[in-house]
Amino acid sequence: MRQDTMKNLRNIGIIAHIDAGKTTLSERILFYTRKIHRMGEVHDGTATMDFMPEEQERGITIAAAASTCRWKDWTLNLIDTPGHVDFTIEVERSLRVLDGAVGVFCAVGGVEPQSETVWRQSESFGVPKIAFVNKMDRVGANFAAVLDALHERLGATPAPVTVPLGEGPDFYAVADVITMKKLVFDEDSHGQNMEILPLEDDEKEQAAMWRDRLLENLGENDDEFMELYLEERFTEEDIHAAVKRATLARKVTPVLAGSALRNAGVQPLLDAVGRYLPSPLEVPAPHGTTVDGKEEKTLEVSPDAPFCGLVFKVLMEGGRKTSLVRIYSGRLKDGDVVRNTALGREERVSRLFRMDADQQEQLAEASCGDIIAVLGLRSARTGDTVAAPGLDVLLENLEEVKPVISMALEPRNAEEGKTLDEALARYSAEDPTLGVSQDEGSGDRIISGMGELHLDVVMERMRREYGISPRAGQPQVVARETVRAEAEGHGLFDRELGAVHHVGEVTLTMAPAGRDKGNTIALADSLAHPADPKEAVPRALMDEVLQGISDSLLSGPQTGYPVQDVIITVTAVRREGATAAGCRMAAATAVRDAMEKARPTVLEPIMSVEIVTPEEALGASISLFQNCGGKVEELGERGGMRHLSGMAPMRKLFGFSTALRSATQGRAGFTLRFRHYDSM
Numbered sequence: 001m002r003q004d005t006m007k008n009l010r011n012i013g014i015i016a017h018i019d020a021g022k023t024t025l026s027e028r029i030l031f032y033t034r035k036i037h038r039m040g041e042v043h044d045g046t047a048t049m050d051f052m053p054e055e056q057e058r059g060i061t062i063a064a065a066a067s068t069c070r071w072k073d074w075t076l077n078l079i080d081t082p083g084h085v086d087f088t089i090e091v092e093r094s095l096r097v098l099d100g101a102v103g104v105f106c107a108v109g110g111v112e113p114q115s116e117t118v119w120r121q122s123e124s125f126g127v128p129k130i131a132f133v134n135k136m137d138r139v140g141a142n143f144a145a146v147l148d149a150l151h152e153r154l155g156a157t158p159a160p161v162t163v164p165l166g167e168g169p170d171f172y173a174v175a176d177v178i179t180m181k182k183l184v185f186d187e188d189s190h191g192q193n194m195e196i197l198p199l200e201d202d203e204k205e206q207a208a209m210w211r212d213r214l215l216e217n218l219g220e221n222d223d224e225f226m227e228l229y230l231e232e233r234f235t236e237e238d239i240h241a242a243v244k245r246a247t248l249a250r251k252v253t254p255v256l257a258g259s260a261l262r263n264a265g266v267q268p269l270l271d272a273v274g275r276y277l278p279s280p281l282e283v284p285a286p287h288g289t290t291v292d293g294k295e296e297k298t299l300e301v302s303p304d305a306p307f308c309g310l311v312f313k314v315l316m317e318g319g320r321k322t323s324l325v326r327i328y329s330g331r332l333k334d335g336d337v338v339r340n341t342a343l344g345r346e347e348r349v350s351r352l353f354r355m356d357a358d359q360q361e362q363l364a365e366a367s368c369g370d371i372i373a374v375l376g377l378r379s380a381r382t383g384d385t386v387a388a389p390g391l392d393v394l395l396e397n398l399e400e401v402k403p404v405i406s407m408a409l410e411p412r413n414a415e416e417g418k419t420l421d422e423a424l425a426r427y428s429a430e431d432p433t434l435g436v437s438q439d440e441g442s443g444d445r446i447i448s449g450m451g452e453l454h455l456d457v458v459m460e461r462m463r464r465e466y467g468i469s470p471r472a473g474q475p476q477v478v479a480r481e482t483v484r485a486e487a488e489g490h491g492l493f494d495r496e497l498g499a500v501h502h503v504g505e506v507t508l509t510m511a512p513a514g515r516d517k518g519n520t521i522a523l524a525d526s527l528a529h530p531a532d533p534k535e536a537v538p539r540a541l542m543d544e545v546l547q548g549i550s551d552s553l554l555s556g557p558q559t560g561y562p563v564q565d566v567i568i569t570v571t572a573v574r575r576e577g578a579t580a581a582g583c584r585m586a587a588a589t590a591v592r593d594a595m596e597k598a599r600p601t602v603l604e605p606i607m608s609v610e611i612v613t614p615e616e617a618l619g620a621s622i623s624l625f626q627n628c629g630g631k632v633e634e635l636g637e638r639g640g641m642r643h644l645s646g647m648a649p650m651r652k653l654f655g656f657s658t659a660l661r662s663a664t665q666g667r668a669g670f671t672l673r674f675r676h677y678d679s680m
Contacts, residue, residue, distance in 0.1 A: 006301075006369045007279045008074050011097065011326070013081040015118040016104035021134040025104055025260040025269075029078065032192065032266055033069035066324060066355040066371055074274035077371040081118070093312040093383055093396075095122050097326035097371065100277030101129045102269070107141035107167070107257075111149040116612065116641075117669045119154050128247050128278060130254045131156070132269050136164045137171045137259040147255060153614070153641065159217045159243060159252040160210045162268050165203055174257050174265050175203060177211040178239050183268060191263025218242045221251035240275055247276045280369035286328045288385065288395040291341055297393045303367045305329040306388040307338065310395050311380045316426040323380040324355075326371050328395070330388065333365045340377070341394050342384045350376035381432050403435045403448030404605035404650045404674055407455050408473035410444050416468050420445060423466045427458055434458065445470075448478055451607075451672050452654065477651040480603040480677050481556030481563045481595075486511040488571075489594025491586040504582030505574035506545055510594035513565045516676055521549050524571045537573045544580045545573055548587030557592050558600055564677070568594075603677035604649050611644040611660070613668035618642045620663040628652040647675055 016022035066079045081094050081101070095101075101122050105115060122129065133146050147158040165173045165182065173184045179196075182203060186193035199207055218239070219229040225242035228234040234242075246252040254276050258265015280301060288297045288308075299308055307330030315322045325332075332338070336349045352363040353373050366372045377386065385395040411417035424445060428436045435448035449455045452475060462468050486509060493504040513520060522528075523542070530536045537545075549570070553563040568591070573583065609630060613621045621644060622632060630648035637643065653672070660668050 006281050006303075006367075008274075009077070009279050009369045010074055010273055010277055011077045011079065011099040011280065011369070011371055012273060012277060013079045013094065013098045013101045013122075014104060015081050015101050015122060015129075016115065021106065021260050022104050025102075025132065025134060025266065026078065028191070028260050028263060028266040029076075029270065030067065030069060031190070032270065033071050033076070066373075068354045068361075068371075071270045071274060076270075076273065079371065091121070092125075093310070095125050095127065096396075097310060097312045098122070098125070098127050099280060099283050100273070101127050102273065103129050103131045103253075104134050105131060105146055105150070106138075107133050107135045107143060107146060107164075108138050110142075110146045111153045112666075116153060117671075120612065123250075126250065126284070128250055128276075129156075130247070130256065130269070130272050130276060131158065132265075133164075133255060133257045134260055136167060136257050136264075137169065137262050139168045141167045141171065143167060143257055150253065150255070155641075156253040157217055157221060157251060158255045159214050159246070160257075161214065161243070161254045161272060162256045162258070162265060163207060163210045164257040165206070171259065171262075171264075174268065175199060175207040175210075176268065177207050177214055178236055180204065180207055180211065183265075185262075185264040185267075187263065191266065194267055214243075215239070217252050218246060221246045221249075244276045248278050248282060286395060288393045290392045291344075291394050293394075299329040299393070301329055301368060303331050305368070306391045307332050307336070308385065308387040308391060308393055308395070311377065311382060311384045311386060314380060314382050314430050316429045320375065321378060321380065321429065323374045323377045323386075324371065325374050325386065327366055327368055329368050331365055331367050332372075332374075334363075337389060338377070338386045339389045339391070340379055340384050341387050341392070342381075342396075343379055345379050346389060347377050347379065349374055382430070383432070402605070402674055403433070403450065403478050404607065405451060405455065405475050406435075406446050406448040406478050407475045408439065408442075408444040408446055410442075410471040410473075411468075412470065416470060419466050419468050420462070420470050423462050423468070427461065444473070450674065451650075453657065475654060477604055479559055479561045479605075481558055481561055481600055482565045482603055483510060483512050483595060483598035483600050485597075485599040487594050487597035489590040489592070489597070491589030491591075491593060493582045493585040493589060497581065500579070502579045502582035502585070503574070503577045504545075504579065504584070504586030505572075506548075506570065506583065506586040506590045507572040508549070508568055508570045508587075508590050508594060510591070510598050511567045511569075512598075513567045515565060515678075517565050519553055519564060520567045521546060522567070522569050524569055527570060527573065535575075537575050540580060541575070541578055541583045542573065544583040545570060545587045548584035549591055551584075552588040552591040556600070557595055559602055561602075563595070564603070601679050603679060604651055606647050606675050606678050607650050607653060608673045608675045609646055609648050609653070609670060611668060611670045612641050613644065613664055615642055617664035617668050618644070621660065621668050624656070624659055624663055628656055649678075 014022050014026060066077055069076050079094060079098060103119060105111060131150060133143055143164050150156045150158045160177060162174045162176050164171055165175055173182050175182055180199060182197045182199050184195040184197060185191040215229055219226045222242045222245050228238055243254055247254055254272055256265060256269050256272055260266060285301050286299045309325040309327040311323045311325055313324040334352060337346055338349060339346045352366055354361040354363055355373055383396045387393055411420045424436045428434045433450050437446045439446055447458060488509050491506045495502060549568055556563045611621050628648050629652040630646050632644060632646040634645045660670060
C-alpha cells in the first residue's frame with residue numbers, strides 16, 4: 001500500500017454518551033469505506049467493534065483500539081476512545097493522540113452527562129470536533145433542541161451543515177445547506193446509493209433557515225468570511241474553507257444529521273471529516289521536554305526528522321505486548337532500535353502493522369502522522385515516549401501514580417482463580433494505574449486503583465471479556481503511615497532458624513522527612529566512613545541491613561500500609577558473630593521499635609475534586625460535597641455550566657457518584673485526582 005501524504009491523513013475518534021449510537025456509526029463507517037463487507041448490528045451481537053474477546057482471534061482487540069480505512073482521497077485512522085474518563089490514564093492518552101473528533105448525540109436525549117464529560121476532556125487537549133445528531137428517526141427526535149443544548153451545555157457554536165428533512169417516524173432524508181440539495185439514501189443498498197436531488201419548495205424554505213444560521217455563525221467567527229458574507233460574493237468553496245478555518249480554531253462546531261441505524265447521513269459525515277478536521281500538518285507541533293525536564297522541545301512534523309512517537313495504549317494478548325504508537329516525527333522501520341526515553345532503555349522493533357477491522361496489515365515502514373501497532377517494545381507503558389537513539393525528548397512526564405482505593409477479590413473455585421490471575425495480569429500491564437497483589441494469609445487478590453469507577457470498570461471487563469465474577473469485598477481506602485517525631489529504635493535477633501544460629505543487632509534513628517518528601521535511608525558517618533577500616537561492617541552485612549529496613553517500610557505496624565516520608569539513619573551494626581539473615585531481621589525489628597516511639601500516624605488520600613453542574617443544581621452539588629467532608633476552593637463558570645473545585649478525603653467519597661447523579665437528575669458530573677496524603 002502506498003504511503004499516503006500527510007495532508008490527506010485524519011486521526012479521529014468518536015466520542016459519545018452510552019447508547020448515542022457510537023458503535024452503530026462506527027460499523028457504518030467501516031462498511032461505507034469498504035473495510036467490512038457486511039454490517040453487523042449491536043442488538044444482534046454481530047458488530048465488528050463490539051465483541052467478546054474470547055470469541056475473537058488475536059488482533060481483533062487491536063481493531064477495537066484503532067482501525068484504518070479510506071474514504072475518497074482521505075485515509076482515516078479511527079481511534080477508539082474509552083467512555084470512562086474519570087480514572088484511567090489510558091483515556092487521556094487516547095484523546096491526546098487525536099487530531100480531531102466526532103461527537104455523537106442522540107436526537108432525543110441530546111447532550112447527556114457522559115457527552116459533557118468526554119467533550120470537556122477533549123477540549124482540554126484542544127481537539128477540533130464535528131457533531132453528528134444521530135437517531136433522527138426516533139420518536140421525540142428534535143434537531144433544533146440538540147443544537148440549543150450544544151450551545152448551552154457545552155459552550156459550542158453549532159454550525160449546521162446537513163439538517164434533517166422530517167423528524168421521528170417522518171424522517172426521510174437530509175438537506176445539505178451548503179449546496180442546497182436533498183440527499184436521499186437507498187435502503188435496499190444499505191444506504192450505499194445516495195441520490196442528490198433538488199429541494200422541494202417547503203424543503204427549500206426549511207434548509208434556507210438553517211443555511212442563514214450557518215452563514216451568520218461563520219461571519220461572526222471568521223474575519224475572512226465576514227468580508228465575503230457582507231458583500232454577498234462567496235462560493236460553496238468559500239463556505240467550506242470558512243467552516244474548516246473556524247473548526248480548526250475551535251470557534252464553531254459543524255453539525256450533521258442522520259440515522260446510522262437507517263444508514264442515512266453517514267457519507268456526508270465522512271466528507272465533513274475529510275473537509276473540516278485537521279491533518280497532522282494542521283495541528284500545533286507537539287511539544288516536549290528534555291529528559292531532565294530543564295529544556296522545552298518542539299518536534300519537527302516531518303518524515304525526514306528524527307523518529308519520535310508516543311505509546312498511547314498497551315495491549316496484552318496471548319502473553320505478547322502490543323504497543324499502539326502515534327508517530328509525531330520521522331519514520332519507523334522493522335528492525336529499528338528505538339529508545340524509551342522515559343525508562344532510558346533501548347529496544348528493537350520486531351514488527352509494525354496497521355490496525356484493520358478484520359485483519360492486520362504488516363508494514364515495512366511507517367511515517368510521521370501514522371498510528372500503528374508495534375511489537376518488540378517489551379518495557380513500554382501507556383504514556384511512554386519512544387524516540388531515535390540520541391534524541392533527548394520526553395513528550396509525557398509520567399508521574400508515579402498512587403492508588404487510593406483497594407478491593408479484595410476471591411475466586412469461586414480453582415479454575416476461576418487461574419482465569420482471574422490471567423485477567424489481572426493483562427489489565428495491570430495495559431493500565432499503569434491499576435495495582436495487583438495477593439494477600440499471603442487469605443490468598444485473596446487485591447486490586448488497587450484511582451477510584452470506585454476505576455475498579456467498577458475492571459470488574460465489568462472481567463465479566464464481559466472472561467465470563468468470571470469473583471466475590472468482591474468492600475472497597476477500602478489505601479492509607480499510608482508516617483511519624484511525627486524523632487526516635488531511636490533498637491533491634492536484636494538471636495535465634496536458630498533450622499540448624500543455623502543467626503545473630504544480628506541494629507540501632508537506628510527515625511525522623512519525619514516532611515510531606516511528600518519520600519523515604520531516605522542513610523548510614524551514620526561512623527558507619528559510612530569508619531576511622532579504622534578494620535572496624536568496618538562487611539558490605540554484605542550492611543546490604544542486608546538496608547534491605548531489611550526497605551522491606552519493613554512496605555508494611556507499617558499500625559495498619560499494614562506502606563510507611564512514607566521518613567528519614568532513617570543507621571547508627572550501629574553488630575559485627576561479631578552476625579549473619580546475613582540475623583542482620584536483616586534485626587533491622588526490621590529496629591524500624592518497628594522506632595516507629596512505636598516516634599508518634600506514628602495514619603495518612604489518608606486527599607483528592608482534588610472538580611464538579612461540573614448546571615446552575616439550578618449548584619446548591620445541591622455544594623451541599624452534597626460538603627457533607628462528604630469537601631472543602632470548596634474555587635467556583636466559576638465555563639460553557640454555561642458552573643465549575644466547582646475543591647478537595648475531600650477519599651474515604652468519604654464512597655458512593656458520591658451515585659448520590660450526585662440522584663441529586664442532580666444525572667446532569668452533574670465530577671472527576672477525581674489524587675492530591676496528597678494527610679492525617680486522618
